[in-house]
Amino acid sequence: xxxxxxxxxxxxxxxxxxxxxxxxxxxxxxxxxxxxxxxxxxxxxxxxxxxxxxxxxxxxxxxxxxxxxxxxxxxxxxxxxxxxxxxxxxxxxxxxxxxxxxxxxxxxxxxxxxxxxxxxxxxxxxxxxxxxxxxxxxxxxxxxxxxxxxxxxxxxxxxxxxxxxxxxxxxxxxxxxxxxxxxxxxxxxxxxxxxxxxxxxxxxxxxxxxxxxxxxxxxxxxxxxxxxxxxx
Amino acid sequence: xxxxxxxxxxxxxxxxxxxxxxxxxxxxxxxxxxxxxxxxxxxxxxxxxxxxxxxxxxxxxxxxxxxxxxxxxxxxxxxxxxxxxxxxxxxxxxxxxxxxxxxxxxxxxxxxxxxxxxxxxxxxxxxxxxxxxxxxxxxxxxxxxxxxxxxxxxxxxxxxxxxxxxxxxxxxxxxxxxxxxxxxxxxxxxxxxxxxxxxxxxxxxxxxxxxxxxxxxxxxxxxxxxxxxxxx
Numbered sequence: 001x002x003x004x005x006x007x008x009x010x011x012x013x014x015x016x017x018x019x020x021x022x023x024x025x026x027x028x029x030x031x032x033x034x035x036x037x038x039x040x041x042x043x044x045x046x047x048x049x050x051x052x053x054x055x056x057x058x059x060x061x062x063x064x065x066x067x068x069x070x071x072x073x074x075x076x077x078x079x080x081x082x083x084x085x086x087x088x089x090x091x092x093x094x095x096x097x098x099x100x101x102x103x104x105x106x107x108x109x110x111x112x113x114x115x116x117x118x119x120x121x122x123x124x125x126x127x128x129x130x131x132x133x134x135x136x137x138x139x140x141x142x143x144x145x146x147x148x149x150x151x152x153x154x155x156x157x158x159x160x161x162x163x164x165x166x167x168x169x170x171x172x173x174x175x176x177x178x179x180x181x182x183x184x185x186x187x188x189x190x191x192x193x194x195x196x197x198x199x200x201x202x203x204x205x206x207x208x209x210x211x212x213x214x215x216x217x218x219x220x221x222x223x224x225x226x227x228x229x230x231x232x
Numbered sequence: 233x234x235x236x237x238x239x240x241x242x243x244x245x246x247x248x249x250x251x252x253x254x255x256x257x258x259x260x261x262x263x264x265x266x267x268x269x270x271x272x273x274x275x276x277x278x279x280x281x282x283x284x285x286x287x288x289x290x291x292x293x294x295x296x297x298x299x300x301x302x303x304x305x306x307x308x309x310x311x312x313x314x315x316x317x318x319x320x321x322x323x324x325x326x327x328x329x330x331x332x333x334x335x336x337x338x339x340x341x342x343x344x345x346x347x348x349x350x351x352x353x354x355x356x357x358x359x360x361x362x363x364x365x366x367x368x369x370x371x372x373x374x375x376x377x378x379x380x381x382x383x384x385x386x387x388x389x390x391x392x393x394x395x396x397x398x399x400x401x402x403x404x405x406x407x408x409x410x411x412x413x414x415x416x417x418x419x420x421x422x423x424x425x426x427x428x429x430x431x432x433x434x435x436x437x438x439x440x441x442x443x444x445x446x447x448x449x450x451x452x453x454x455x456x457x458x459x460x461x462x463x464x
Contacts, residue, residue: 072443096450101442137444171461172404210333210460211304212369218328218453225457228442229403 006030007039007135009142010062013048017062024060027052038062043134043142045070070140072101074232075177079104079157080220083187084148086114089217094126098133098143100224101232102183105130107148112189118148151195157182160204163219164196167206171226174205185220238262239271239367241374242294245280249294256292259284270294275366275374277302302372306333306464307409311389312452315342315419316350316380321449326358330365330375332456333464337362339380344421350380383427389414392436395451396428399438403458406437417452 008023017040032038034052040062041047047070054061080102082093094105105126107118123145130143160182161171175181184191184204191199196206209222240255249272264270266284272294273279279302286293312334314325326337337358339350358377366374392414393403407413416423416436423431428438441454 074442096447096453099444099446099450100454101444137446139444168463170463208461208463209457210306210462210464212331212333212371212460214331214369215328218331221328221450221453222332222457222460225441225454226461228444228454229440229458229461230442231400231402231440232442 007041007047007138009131009135010040010042013040013042013046013064013067015064016053017050017064018059019062020059024055024058027055027060028057037065040064041070041140043131043140045073045140047140070138072137072139073103073141074101074181074227077103077180078224078227079106079180079182080224081106081108081154081182081184082220083108083110083185083191083216084113084115084118085187085216090118090122090126091129093217093220094129094143094145095133096221097224098130098139099137100221100228101139102224103141103143105143105145106154107146108154108184109148109150110187111192111195113187114189123147151198154199154202156202157204160184160199160202161207161223162186162191162196162199162204163209163214163223164191164206165209165213167208169205169207171207171223172230174207175227177232183220183223185223186216188216239273239279239370241363241367242272242274245272245274245278245296245299247296248285249282249296250291251294252291256287256290259287259292260289269297272296273302273372275363275372277305277372279372302370304333304369304371305335305373306413306459309335309412310456310459311336311338311412311414312456313338313340313386313414313416314452315340315417315423315448316345316347317419317448318346322350322354322358323361325449325452326361326375326377327365328453329456330362330371331369332453332460333371334456335373335375337375337377338386339378340386340416341380341382342419343424343427345419346421355379383430386431386434388434389436392416392431392434393439393455394418394423394428394431394436395441395446395455396423396438397441397445399440401437401439403439403455404462406439407459409464415452415455417455418448420448422448
């Protein structure tokens with residue numbers, strides 16, 4: 001019997017699980033067989049140890065042996081409102097910020113962005129990247145990646161922070177985990193003054209990331225880095 | 233007369249500066265001409281406003297009008313001891329951590345690294361990337377990128393931090409700016425237990441970056457992100 005560290009995603013952690021699709025091919029490539037124990041997760045925070053009962057060319061049947069809640073999530077759900085970026089930069093940010101614990105990405109259209117909108121294919125790709133990064137960092141939650149909306153359509157948030165040059169306030173002096181937390185980071189050209197005003201009205205506090213100019217793809221990783229440096 | 237925001241690097245900020253090489257071509261592409269004001273920096277923290285006296289196909293002559301110290305540096309020099317990484321990951325880390333204020337990269341060879349050493353060409357490329365990133369983030373210091381040494385060859389440091397999973401200590405609770413600060417981050421496979429012991433002997437304190445597994449190229453950006461989130 002092998003016990004595999006590798007984690008497979010399933011729709012739901014019912015007592016008996018039948019599954020087909022690419023994960024089955026993946027199991028066969030790994031030479032898994034009936035009797036082997038594997039590790040499952042459902043994308044909502046639950047995981048399980050399971051045993052393979054049967055594995056043929058197209059279908060696997062598994063029995064859940066033990067369920068447990070994965071404790072690798074941040075204390076509260078964190079949403080990153082992320083301005084559209086050029087090229088592969090969005091993918092880089094989604095990958096790194098998934099590792100850092102973000103549970104939802106809300107893409108946003110902004111005034112100084114180099115790209116006006118995002119195609120459906122690219123959105124699908126970002127979702128796949130979020131799923132891969134979630135697996136790799138052993139999280140049990142796969143972050144949502146929500147299609148772009150305008151900044152105006154963003155809700156008023158309970159607690160929010162926007163990375164903004166020239167600010168003195170620090171994120172860690174104001175961060176609390178009493179409820180959901182939002183972060184916002186701008187496009188290559190930064191947020192405009194009126195966009196920052198709008199974000200303030202929606203309860204986002206401008207916070208510093210030091211005195212230097214950061215690229216749009218560095219700022220969100222630095223901001224979430226500050227959050228996880230507290231040990232959460 | 234034009235006044236250019238774009239910054240050009242010079243060897244030294246003497247009263248009169250003659251220069252040839254690629255920066256001259258760059259000035260000609262930007263259609264700069266005698267009488268225009270430009271912004272110079274010497275890579276050690278000093279900048280200057282200067283006037284172009286003469287610009288021909290190969291040479292530019294400039295007169296320094298005003299020198300000033302750039303205040304975008306961290307309170308003390310920061311060195312990142314960075315394990316060798318595969319592919320373009322080193323370049324990504326050098327770029328982002330230059331923006332975040334690192335003033336020296338000491339590449340290190342480690343036990344679980346996927347690459348044993350670094351070719352001279354790649355070292356030259358990393359130095360070019362550090363220079364570009366320094367310009368873009370408007371820093372006046374171009375970080376050094378030092379050729380790889382073994383972990384044993386690292387000096388004992390006055391104050392150091394190593395990102396290490398499973399630790400409770402936090403970087404910001406122990407960071408002070410009384411002298412030089414060092415950070416260390418590992419390769420794809422992480423530091424071995426004996427490497428962490430060695431780093432501790434050299435005065436590096438293991439610190440947390442949260443409960444999830446970060447990729448080797450995310451950890452240094454997150455760690456420096458925590459540092460700059462204090463406003464430095």
